[in-house]
Amino acid sequence: MAQQVQAVIAPGRNEPVRVETIVIPDPGPGEAVVKIQACGVCHTDLHYKQGGINDEFPFLLGHEAAGVVESVGEGVTDVAPGDFVILNWRAVCGQCRACLRGRPWYCFNTHNAKQKMTLLDGTELSPALGIGAFAEKTLVASGQCTKVDPEVAPEVAGLLGCGVMAGIGAAINTGQVGRGDSVAVIGCGGVGDAAVAGARLAGAAKIIAVDIDDRKLETAKKMGATHTVNSRTTDPVEAIRALTDGHGADVVIEAVGRPETYEQAFYARDLAGTVVLVGVPTPDMKLELPLLDVFGRGGSLKSSWYGDCLPSRDFPMLVDLHQQGRIDLAAFVTETIGLGDIEQAFARMHDGDVLRSVVVF
Ligand code: APR
Numbered sequence: 001m002a003q004q005v006q007a008v009i010a011p012g013r014n015e016p017v018r019v020e021t022i023v024i025p026d027p028g029p030g031e032a033v034v035k036i037q038a039c040g041v042c043h044t045d046l047h048y049k050q051g052g053i054n055d056e057f058p059f060l061l062g063h064e065a066a067g068v069v070e071s072v073g074e075g076v077t078d079v080a081p082g083d084f085v086i087l088n089w090r091a092v093c094g095q096c097r098a099c100l101r102g103r104p105w106y107c108f109n110t111h112n113a114k115q116k117m118t119l120l121d122g123t124e125l126s127p128a129l130g131i132g133a134f135a136e137k138t139l140v141a142s143g144q145c146t147k148v149d150p151e152v153a154p155e156v157a158g159l160l161g162c163g164v165m166a167g168i169g170a171a172i173n174t175g176q177v178g179r180g181d182s183v184a185v186i187g188c189g190g191v192g193d194a195a196v197a198g199a200r201l202a203g204a205a206k207i208i209a210v211d212i213d214d215r216k217l218e219t220a221k222k223m224g225a226t227h228t229v230n231s232r233t234t235d236p237v238e239a240i241r242a243l244t245d246g247h248g249a250d251v252v253i254e255a256v257g258r259p260e261t262y263e264q265a266f267y268a269r270d271l272a273g274t275v276v277l278v279g280v281p282t283p284d285m286k287l288e289l290p291l292l293d294v295f296g297r298g299g300s301l302k303s304s305w306y307g308d309c310l311p312s313r314d315f316p317m318l319v320d321l322h323q324q325g326r327i328d329l330a331a332f333v334t335e336t337i338g339l340g341d342i343e344q345a346f347a348r349m350h351d352g353d354v355l356r357s358v359v360v361f
Pocket residue numbers: 043163166186187188189190191192210211212213216231255256257258261278279280281350
């Protein structure tokens with residue numbers, strides 16, 4: 001039996017979001033209905049609302065979520081009703097070249113639920129990143145559900161579904177930060193702070209946080225930064241070099257998504273160092289670098305997409321490490337809010353004080 005639940009819809013470009021009743025079909029083959037317990041508010045939700053992703057309004061927003069599987073469709077064996085899960089937006093196919101070569105985080109063939117959730121009048125909804133979890137319940141592909149320790153607080157677990165995983169993964173998966181490394185993180189919002197926390201987890205000896213806002217640098221210290229640089233007043237490349245005996249950092253993570261900060265990252269790395277781009281640029285942005293400077297260095301330039309994560313490997317591990325007190329994911333939760341408060345959460349997003357607002361049910 002299809003069921004009706006409350007959910008947050010973005011009805012049209014730049015229109016305020018609103019709470020509406022939506023219809024969730026019973027799960028079909030390969031699908032699951034998940035009762036959402038918590039869902040973080042991410043910049044991508046705001047981009048959807050602004051029409052910056054595509055024009056397939058109305059959107060069902062929300063994609064950083066955790067909850068309990070309520071029911072599963074035919075053939076679903078990976079999760080069962082009652083399982084506590086984190087949702088991911090990259091359910092991999094298992095059959096493409098990337099999957100078959102053991103690098104599923106490069107899978108191009110990811111999938112979501114086939115059936116559509118709708119408004120009461122039958123209008124089909126586009127779930128943000130194929131999830132749509134600002135809703136009491138949502139319909140996903142079973143491969144979007146990853147079972148983790150149910151003892152963890154849902155508002156903490158949900159954050160691993162997007163931004164926090166992107167940042168931690170940029171450090172531990174893409175950057176391959178190792179014990180004793182020096183790491184610099186440029187841009188210390190939620191993603192950059194997660195990269196700082198990831199670098200600490202990986203055993204980095206020096207973690208240099210760079211931002212233009214002193215309040216962000218204070219938070220970065222709590223996440224594990226050993227040094228901070230305000231790049232509004234200090235040249236970050238010189239500062240990072242000075243802090244690394246003139247060498248530059250072994251791994252520099254760019255978590256802003258701008259050409260000038262990428263350029264800083266490029267020049268702030270050790271000759272054999274790695275630059276990781278995790279900040280998302282806009283289509284108009286271009287990078288201009290003297291080719292001789294690229295030639296004159298070894299190392300590597302990488303981008304990190306969803307932290308190159310493998311949910312089945314990384315979500316349970318990070319939840320366990322959090323439960324053991326070895327990484328503090330709760331520090332990313334600034335406030336918990338209700339379904340009706342998302343518009344205010346969008347407005348506060350660029351406040352220096354908010355890392356994540358999380359809707360709890
Ligand atoms: N130099 C250094 N830091 C900067 C600069 C700059 N020129 N410009 C902005 N910042 C800082 C901001 O002060 C802020 O702390 O970058 C941080 C960006 O943080 P948020 O806006 O909170 O964004 P976040 O969620 O962390 O995402 C960062 O990663 O996933 C992508 O789309 C996301 O591109 C965005 C980036």
